[in-house]
Amino acid sequence: MSYSFTEKKRIRKDFSKCPRILEVPYLLATQLESYRRFLQEDVPSERRRPTGLHAALHSVFPISSYSGSAVLEYVDYRLGEPVFDVKECQMRGMTFAAPLRTTLRLVIYDKEAQAGAQSVKDIKEQEVYMGELPLMTRNGTFVINGTERVVVSQLHRSPGVFFEHDKGKTHSSGKLLFSARVIPYRGSWLDFEFDPKDCVFVRIDRRRKLPATILLRALGYSTDEILDAFFETNVFHLSKDAAQLELVPERLRGETASFDIKVKGKVLVEAGRRVTARHIRELEQAGIKTLAVSDDYLIGKTIARDVVDTETGELIVSANDELSADAVEKIRQAGIKEIRTLYTNDFDRGPYMSSTLRIDPTTSELEALVEIYRMMRPGEPPTKEAAQNLFNNLFFSSDRYDLSAVGRMKFNRRLGREEITGPGVLSKEDIIDVLKVLIDIRNGNGYVDDIDHLGNRRIRSVGEMAENVFRIGLVRVERAVRERLSLAESEGLTPQELINAKPVAAAIKEFFGSSQLSQFMDQNNPLSEITHKRRVSALGPGGLTRERAGFEVRDVHPTHYGRVCPIETPEGPNIGLINSLACYARTNEYGFLETPYRKVVDGRATEDVVYLSAIEEGQYVIAQANATLDEKGNLVDDLVSCRHANEFSMSMPDKVDYMDVSPMQIVSVAAGLIPFLEHDDANRALMGSNMQRQAVPTLRAEKPLVGTGMERTVAIDSGTVVVADRGGIVDSVDAGRIVVRVNDEETIPGEAGVDIYNLIKYTRSNQNTSINQRPLVHPGDDIARGDVLADGSSTDMGELALGQNLLVAFMPWHGYNFEDSILISERVVEEDRFTTIHIEELTCVARDTKLGPEEITSDIPNVGEYALSKLDESGIVYIGAEVATGDILVGKVTPKGETQLTPEEKLLRAIFGEKASDVKDTSLRVPSGMDGTVIDVQVFTRDGVEKDQRALEIEKMELASIKKDLNDQLRIVEDDTFHRVERLLIGKTVEGGPGGLKAGSRITEGYLAEVPREKWFEIRLRNEDANRQLEAVAQQIKILRKEFDRRFEEKKAKITAGDDLAPGVLKMVKVYLAVKRRT
Template sequence: MIKPQSNRSGRIDLGLGYSSGTDFPSLIEAQNASFNDFYASGFQRLFTKINPVKDTMEKMWTLEFKDFRFGKSYRTVEEAIAKGLSYEVPVYAKVQLLNNKTGEIKEQEIFIADLPIMTEDGVFVFNGVRRVVTHQIVRAEGVLYEVDEKLPYRTLHKVRLMPGMGPWYEIDTNRHNVISMRVLPKRPKVLITELLRVFGWETDDEIRKLFADVDTDEENKYIEATLARDFTKSKEEAVISIYNKLRPDESVTIDSAEKYIKSNFFNVRKFNLGKIGRYQLNRKLGTSYDINNPDEVMLYPKDIILIVKRLIQTNNGVIPADDIDHLCNRRIRSVGEILERQLIAGIGRLEKNIKDKMSLYGQDAKVTPSMLVGTKPIAASIQSFFGANALSSFMDQTNILSELENKRKVTAGGPGGITKERATFSIREVHNSHYSKFDPVTSPESANIGVVTQLAMLARINEFGFLEAPYRRVLKVVKNNKAVLEGRILSEDLMSGKKTIAKADTTIDKALAEKISAVKEIKEVKVKSFISDEVVYFDAMDEEGFYISSATVGTDEQGNITDKLVPVRHKGDFVLEDVSAVDFVDVLAGQQAGLGMALVPFVSHNDAMRALTGANQQRQAVPLIKQESPLIGTGMEETVARQSSWGVFAEDDGEVYYVDGKKVSIKYKKLGLRDYDLISFYRSNDNTCFTQKPILNVGDTFKKGDAIVDGPTMINGELSLGINLKAALMFYEGYNYEDSVIISERIVRDDLLTSIHVREHTVQVRDTELGAETITADIPHVNDRILQKLDMQGIVRTGVKVKAGDILVGVVAPRGEKELTAEERLLRAIFGESASDVRDNSLRMPHGEEGIVIRSQILSADQGDKLQPGVLHEVKVWVADTKKVDFGDKIAGRHGDKNTIAAIRPIEDMPFTEDGEPVDIVLTPTFLKRMNMGQATEIHFGRYAKMLNEKLAFPIFEGENLEWLKQELAKQGKEMIQKVDLFDGRTGKMFPNKITVGIKYVLKLHHIADEKVHARSTGPYTAVSQQPLGGKAQMGGQRFGEMEVWALEAHSAPYALQEMLTIKSDDIKGRSAAYKAIIHGDKIENVNIPESFKVLIKELNALCLNLDLISNNSSREVEEVTNEEAK
């Protein structure tokens, strides 16, 4: 039996030990590393593309950008968020200007732009908002060999040459075996032999000799077929032929034509393979150019020959075509590279502006670099990228897991990517090369499914953008070293000369290891396959050549593999092989999963679609007031909490020196005294409440790595998204039909599923044409009860409870002046300005909202705060609202099980177990039809964890250590019983059948009924149709469409239907009259003709149909309508 281990939070790992001792790398390393590379060298790389900048004649001026320097940030992250500004640094460059006539050199340091920089937790603060740049997966630069779909009757191939910068070239083979290249779109193709003549191989024999080793198929001679179509016999003829195809309307000399043709391939500024393109060509074509040498990342004639050679081999079936969806042909662009590509356009505009300004000055003019270099193009590109680019997104911040997952998201969309409408099934599907690199399950449940995905938990991105996964090396030979030999099993007889030292299958103990190591002539010892501690990372192409097995292979305590046949992956296939063939094994049993999936216990018991839903729903869980860490977890809860930026963990051993709600002071043994400022009632991007809570008291000691402060959705250093509830699986009078559940009143009373939501309300005080707006508590025609909540300045007081319609900030604006009578002028001279001369522009609580004011802030232009033009002050008020769980709220488990609360029952009415303890939640047992059996498994094991009063971890795909669990329960005199007797709380009688009762982890999702419910009495109407607006935000009405009309007709409710279509909609006169009648308590008169009917009349008139309206009661109304139409 494997002895279970415990983590720092006391959770006992009941997996079968395959993941023990695994240290997780930084989960946001890809974001940080990419931006750090851009920060260190990317900005300088951008300017090397235009250095040096010369005037259009290249005779007068030469300007060169030299060293770059980053200044200090203007403000901290907290100040940027509070004031709605960006967390950025200024960028400066030394610019040198040379006067080519006089040789005079002028040098200046010039400000280039303000560059937003990434925080330690992988986010940007732009205009006061936390934003994340999503990874983008794109086709890798280099060459790609694929089947030509245009030739269905014969399998021929084409090759795409894709550079880092420049046009794509395509070389294909037609049905006559002629190989040609498309150089320019919509222009004739160029024969490959013509191109080779231009590059120096002029004669037919020279060209045949180049391909003699590959063009060996007697039935299909590709080079001979191409030469037969090539009517040029010399370099000059080939140059003229190609140029006439590319530019038929222009006359040029042979030298100029040759220069133009070669520039399309060998001019670095027009066609540049780039570092990754050269890396891919080296791997596929067997070349060995230096990828770090800027001079060797260009294309060479030799490359084109090798590309055509491989195309011929692919056509002959010697080499298989590339799989376009394989990860060796797709790579990741991260934030640094995406930002660098975005700024290329700005750099191009900057170069053009400099050249234009150079042409304005003569060589005798006194010109300085600052007169030529303008910073607006770069600044505009940066603003455009962070503000409008599809890859720069508002960070999902519902909880700390959603933050992390947002930073690890990968999309195939965005600039240069695909759209969800054009994404094919091959792009969306899970590919075998995705194993351990992409989460096969987590993806949106929408049109973006498969287009947007998540990185696997241990995947990393290498310097070329290719995804890599870690594996442990399996050794079969070890060096003759005593420490290494001990515990190994010999695979063959060990001989020293003719003497047998040990037989095959012998386990080497300490004595035998010493004996073997003493024999000097034995350098290496062959042993049975065992898993070493060496971890190696491979990308998708590298791992194709190895036999890689799962981490769940059977091993003994020394890591020796005990299975004879093991499942392996090799070249995309999953097969059984002898253990001697295995080269590597996975580091973790569940390393192919992403974070969301890795947090779902017993996920292997669930259908894939339910696993997807469960992984996604955890990101929607709102932080609770009384959250708990799950009794049944996977062990990843601690990893996620530690890698979030919200918890504080000890940097060294020490003790707590001071604690309060805003600050924790720690006295470390080696690092001295450190202060940590805590955040309370912070409004996240999704309006959830983030608060840090100290978990230690003054005088408490701790070890390095212990949790000191918990962040939101965190308990004792573990991710805690929900609450543990006692659940029963049974029918309960239909209240839990389908996806409905019954909960106990205890959950509401004890705030077990209560959450706090914080909203920010902002008003800008402007300088108008009629005068400046004013913040004041003296607001005309407002009830004194409402004004009591404002302070002297006119801003609502902190701690006050506010509801819909209450004033948060009192703002008045001057009205336009009008001509006054003599009496009015006299009264104004005596009593001062009249309050009625100002307009009420106050900020009020929106409809349907309430809460307690927790904070307010004033930003003023005269105090140096950056505000929009014309804005004098900006006032922000934060209101916190406590949401108790209620009918209609959406709650969920971790297995894709989502429920709506249908009934809240008194505690005494809930079913109870034999010990008298009532259950908290009643679920339907028919969930089994959705194939998420992990839910039932969790409830069973949750009950056993409750019996032992322990938190248990079951890492995914590892299996369960049931032996230890049975032993521990037996020690306490308990058994692993699945079902128990349950009693009805209302009658006290026992239910006839035993019922499954256990502990279920329940999350409250960000779909709260109180935020969605809406009712309209009166409100705005659309100007076009005169019908009520739609949506809660616009105080709109409910749409009453065709099917709703049919429903009321079917129920014989004509008067209700008439109201819906007239006075409650677009009967302008009728609705005004009805409102007055209700106010005065009068009877509502008959309805009038609605506007939509008048539109119908007009449409019929347009069809030359004259409509006569006939009324049984009176012709007056009909005549009015007819007269209106006539007008």
């Protein structure tokens, strides 16, 4: 096994019984991949896939005017550079976002053109600003208004068609009432359901129910077509006094014979006996084509077609009517020789659609459309056009209805179709097929779906949610654009004048700022961060509510295995609704969770790893990771414990298809950090995995003596430690930064061969804990890509270290540790084992008031010298000052209104002048119960307001730090360049050069050491190629210096410019206090 630079400093002994086949994948991949697919930032416009932003823009554009003479088309989009980086956004309270610009084309057609031929009159193409789009940081978070937030993934019901029953709860008899539900990604829900009388009803968007045949009539089906679609028919040939049935023997199964069934004079089935499978076989062997039946057999049968007297045109029996003795007699009298009846029985061919047709009040398509209109829009008078438009928009318009790719795939698979792609809207055949499957299930064929199966629930990640929100914003814009497009032609408007992007920006801002799934990041320690980003919630918009969620949806399901952790979930009302992804779980292209398995061929485990979704997994026999293998990878045991079709069973080794990759794959990251988890009780393990997230980083992190191997993965993937982007040699190290000279082979031409890592020093987290990074490397260390360079909070040598290694004894001690009392050694406090540092941010704002501007100053009325001793001349506390409750941090005075002066105030005014009376003290003081050390001060000044001395000092320090970074980068790059020049020059013959270098002499190391480096470029060589190379390098250095100067000026402009503060705010001071809390 190869160890990284940091791992070599602490090598751990691995006691695991199962070798690790697969490394734990990058733990933040779900979040980062999802948002990368949404933006498609690095993909050229012509190669962008129809997902994310691209899909949202395509779904709304082109927008046509009402007359159709003007069309606004979408061409392309691009994201600009963010104005401020992540750190600056956090400091200034801004959103880390990039401007989104879309290229739109306005096409105006000629109205006077001949009918049917469109000729283009004018085309205008323009780039339109569509607002700011928040960007994801490299750690999977968003910075919104200066705070880090996480968008939690949602586990929601997949679009598609689902069949279920009410478990006998609806009707008092306990009869199972079956139903089907078509759930689109967006649009109206369509429900079909049986009632206790076995009629089929339809509901649209859970409104009042209508007979299902009304929907079929609205689709254009007649009574005959409905009966043909759902029933087979029996044909009877009539003669004067008898009837012959065209015999299909299988159709007699289960019927009670009402007459003797004879074959060649021999009675096969006696009257009153049930027809069995043996009788059917005998009838088939006899090869009888027809069977003589009595008229009594015909009575009560349902007619499949209208029976009409061909001579008179009189309707004798309507389709779907039951035959009576009179009707049979009339048919005979009319001379009709053949009639068709519906084939139904009580066994597996119920007369459900026939019964539904009888209670259907409508007879035509228009009546059905009107009935649906009345149900959807009660109280509105229906017209033919309105009813038709409403119905078409419900399920057949791509603007209003979308099954989505995953919905269509699930829909087609459930209906047993071969093709899994198709349109996003429903078709007539789709609705008929859903009804057929529902009737099959009612007849006892087929199965109902388990809605808690992870094949029926999918993950909706941040990118997908952002796409939906962006689409909603665009739809709001569309309405306004369509109205203005009619003016575009007459007034010559451009795309920029047509689009008002505020609704889009508002929708995005609302989603990231206040959505239920956009949450303030839990930043107690690295584990709590990573767990929050890997959380999946069943709550949120379009999901469940904790009041309505039953026991089943919260319960652990067999398909959770390897996908969702069965242990880690909150205690309380959200139990089971909020879960964590298992260590190895990932989402597939449709959003379903997959887990990896090792392929087993003929009882031998191979190295091939395959990811299976919950749908695919049910088809295979899967062994556990701890199944005994010999050295060749063969399964040793005669019977292996396996899972198949969500059940545990024992199986022969040659029947096994796959096996787990690791025993850890069933649990989440937090549960996987608990050593000997298998010996833990499930309830306590749940508490333990939740409590680890509450551990506050201690003053000195201490490595765990016993780990599980996940510690390093969590520390690196959480982003709390500093990891080398490229390999190289450490050039210099101090407490605040690490400079690495990058290896030549890892440097791209034109790129600086130096990496500077600025460390985070005592920064406040979302939970007010301290984030502090400490270097682990020394100058001269040879490091590789991916090595840990510096520890963060709660990490030790690049491993997660949440607590301390203490000796714990379970024993009584004079009753002092009765029940939940704990006795601790004095050394725990003395050695600061559980001492923590918390950082508090206190803000003072100077506003422009009606009475005049507030002022930040050290000249505060009625305050003694001692109280002002920790403030500088600008009225702001010094860094390093130790402050306690009530101490002034920032001196501020506010003008107060003129009031009648008391004698005392008159005296003060006479002694101290005007100042004493017209301002009041509104200084920022240390809140009660808090004391600590001032570790940082930030001063923000509105553009146009003069900066005070303290603000200028802070500015000067920041510029010095940036200058130092850039100088170091330039120094290292220049050193490398001059080394290259030195290698080029040594041993070459010259024409002349500085320092009296004669023509024809050779260059030596000694000569180059004496001549200043800048003069090397004045040397003229005899080799023209070498001269050109020398000139190219000189030019390169010149360009490089100019580039570094430009970057410095850019940073300087950003720092010296005024800050963008809230309206009415002139100046804002943030003071950071480090508070030490001992055990």
